[in-house]
Amino acid sequence: MDLDETDRRHLARAIALSREHMERNEGGPFGAVIARDGKVLAEGWNCVTSTNDPTAHAEVVAIRRACSEVGSFALEGATLYSSCEPCPMCLAAAYWARMGRIVYANTREDAMAIGFDDSIFYEEVAKPPSERLMPTIHAPSAEARAVFADWFKKADRVPY
């Protein structure tokens, strides 16, 4: 899919954010912009090391801000512009947010070359839980299942 001028502008802004906040030592060299219908909903940048939040990737920060801005947990029709290909966490967050599409500049291979190797996470996600490097133990629980059953029949649940 070709990019138009608006796409190029938003992606350039995401890249500018990555440089600006890297130079301020706020975190890794990653920036993101979320826009919809020509309007910027939010900007984000990596704040992992400055906030001690391992989930504060540029894309997650931007998704949180965009959702707050529009007052919804869903961003249908929006585009996530990222200075780098989203890691598995950010990709999943984009799916949870029902993002319309993603445009990125640097690749995961580019990130790996400067010390950000998330390729292992892609491999881990694809494995059965029992084979993952991080011990992941399935402990079935009747109470946990009961909570699920109650959610499913809860009259005022908000599906997402």
Ligand SMILES: [Zn+2]
């Ligand atoms: Zn990420």
